[in-house]
Structures are given as C-alpha cells and as structure tokens.
Amino acid sequence: MLGRRFLLPLLLAFGAVALPPARAARPMITDDARLVDAKSCQVESWVRSNRDNSTEFWALPSCNFTGNLELTLGGARTREAGRTQTTDVQAQAKTLLRRLETNGWGIGLAAGTIGHPDGRSRDFYGYVPASFSYRDDRIVLHTNVGALRVGEERRTHLTWGLATEAQLASNTWLIAEMFRQGEGAPFHQLGLRHWIVPNRLQVDATYGNRNGSAGEERWVSIGLRVLTPAFLP
Template identity: 30%
Template sequence: MHHGRVLVALLLSAAVLPFDTRAAASLLVDDATITDAHHCQLESWVRHTRDGQEWTAVPACTLADTEWSLGLTRLPGQPSPQWAVGAKRVLVERRQRRWGLAASAGLGGTAHPPRGDDWNLAVPLTVALDAQDKVQLHLNLGWARHAHVQGHTSGVGIEVALHHDWSLLAESARDADRQRSSQVGLRRVLWPGASVDLLAVQAHHLRDTRWLTLGFNLAALP
C-alpha cells in the first residue's frame, strides 16, 4: 500500500516537471539525510548562464530505507535531455549525535542517442557545529566518471540558520575533471516542506564565468 503510493507520487512528479535535469540539487554539496520513509520530495531549479537557461527537476522517494531519485535536465543548445538515476542510504543517523553519514550512487547519460556511461559514488558527512543545530557543515568525498574523464570528487558546504525562515548557504566543490565551482546564496522557507534557493555561482576554471541559480524544493505528502 505504502509502496504503491510512493511509486505513484514519483511518476506523477516526473510527469509534471520540465524535461530537464542533472543529478543533484541546486546545491553542489550533498548532505547526509534522505527523505522520510514512504515520502517523496521534488527538487527543481533553473540556472541562468551566458549560454542560456538550464532547467532541472529531480523527484525522489524513499523505499526500503533508500532514497531513489530520477533527474531530467535540458541544457542550452543541446536538443537531447540528460537523465540521471540515483540511490542514497543513511549509514549513521544524527538522532542521538551531532554528525551523520550517508552513501550515494548515481548513473546518467543522454536520452537521444540513448547513453548511460556517466556514474558517481559519494559519501556525504554532515556535522552540527553548535548545540542548537543552527550551523551545519557538509563534507563530500567521492569518485566519478564523465565524458571519458574520471577521478575523485570533493566538496565542502556550510548552512547557517539566520532566522526562522532564512538560511545562508555557501559551498565549494571539485569534479572529476579537477574543475572547481563555488556558490553562495540564501534559502527562504515558504511554508513547512517548501523552500526557495537563490544562489550566485562562480566556475573557477573558466574566466569570467558566473551564473545565477533559482531553486524550488517541495516535500510531498505520503
């Protein structure tokens, strides 16, 4: 019963989203949490770059203690959308401690022509830096292969609760091609389970390459 509702929610989420994605959220660095059991969520965002707008949508649901996600992205100037599927599982929960650990894996490619030779493995670690859990540090280590390039990946991010509805986000990440990007911005909670991110991004390996990201996060009902 629960499994059927979760699968239906996942399919409905994918059906109403723009056919566009990438395999992550509007953030570059992942945290060590997943969606509640038998619940779904939707992360979507648009990036405004010098080449145009990049649209992404990633619905995800948790079954058997594992969060399963499906991402679709449309990049500017490319007729074929990109797809990505992922699985994420919590290894150490934060309920009785100030840190948590998870593991994730992903596979992706293009829809036309059908291709699925991009993959990644990662271990996110989240640490609460204060007793009130208002400042969280996120660390990522992993390995990825993309476009015939493979190597280790890493990232560090910080999330600071400024007010009941506002948070400061700042992070920096390196991909398998040793290219680093950083971003800083704000998150605004609209209502319980829904929030908006506004982020300014700098790609350090490309001179004068900056863009803005507007993200929308929605937690679905069980």
C-alpha cells in the first residue's frame, strides 16, 4: 500500500522536465501545498554563500489575508567583488485547490515574477505544487511541475522539483531535494530545519550543488523563519 502511494508523486516529479524560482517553507526550493495560516504572516530570511565568492541576503515576507490566498513580496541583495546591490525583487500569489491533510495529499497553484534591477530584466513563472503526507506527517513528499519564462533569454523552460521532509526529532527535520531550473543538469540540496519555538520561530541550514559540477556551483545557506499568530482584519 505504501509503495503505491509513493508512486504518484515520483511520477509527477520525474515525468516533468524542470522548478520555478519560488520557494516553499525554508529551506526547500521545491514548494509545498501549504499556506501561511489565515490572517497571519511570516518572514523567511536567509544568507546564501556561493562558490564564486558572492553572498546573497534574502527576505520574503508573506501574508494570507483571505484564508486561501498567500501573497509574497520581497527580494535579495547580493554582495560581490566588494559591491552590494539589489539583484532580485520577487512577487508571488499562491492558492490551494485541495488542502494537505495528515496521511493525505494536497495540491495548489502559484504564479509570480522576479525582477532583476541590475540587469533590467524580468522573469515570470507558474507551477503546480503537490504534497503527500505519510506516517502521520513524519514524512512528507513535495513535487512541483511548472514553467519559467526567462526575460533576458526570451525563452520558456519547463520546471520540476522533488523534495522530502523527514522528522528526526520532535522539532527537527531533515530536508532533501532535487530540482531543475532552466538548462543544464539538475541541482540538489540537503539541509536541516529546527523549530526553536514550534510554529513560530525556525532556523535552518543547507548545502547545495549542481549534479556533476564537482563543487563548482556549490552553496551553503543559513536561514531564519518567523511566523505570526492571526492578527490581520
């Protein structure tokens, strides 16, 4: 029975071709079929150090005003060669078609845009996140299938991602994923997520690289996620 339930998410993930630049709950790149709680907000922030000696500082605030529509607006500043500038400005909307339940599955829709002020270009993307819960939420699989329109290239790429959350302890999770953005080999990422205050304050750390790149495109990241109680009107 368990094997059959794993088959659908695997087919969804590997039957596609490539992943959009949107993010799920830190530290995953592959998005999940979940939203911030109704009338609540969160802020996801992280620092990513790249192999090329550049450092990215990200902050993505999100709010759920209606109960089934999560809006995100944020971006990144990047330090490279002694210069720091805004390199990404992201806006996204996300909704659910079916809510994820314990030992069940959920699916949603998301779309957004990322502007690159330094290069004066803009990308657009959309995707379908699907999540599958096993063993009373101790293992959750996430798949993404979508498309990314790269403004600078004037080309559209199919996108995909596959991620797993596995509970190691009461407040600690192991994150593993593989995803593809644009052309070239897929990327992989491995990390840990730990709740300092359950459902309110989370820290995480990851290591990632492109498959077969011998470490040339590797990165490490450290993140902080803060969630609020319901307070919006």
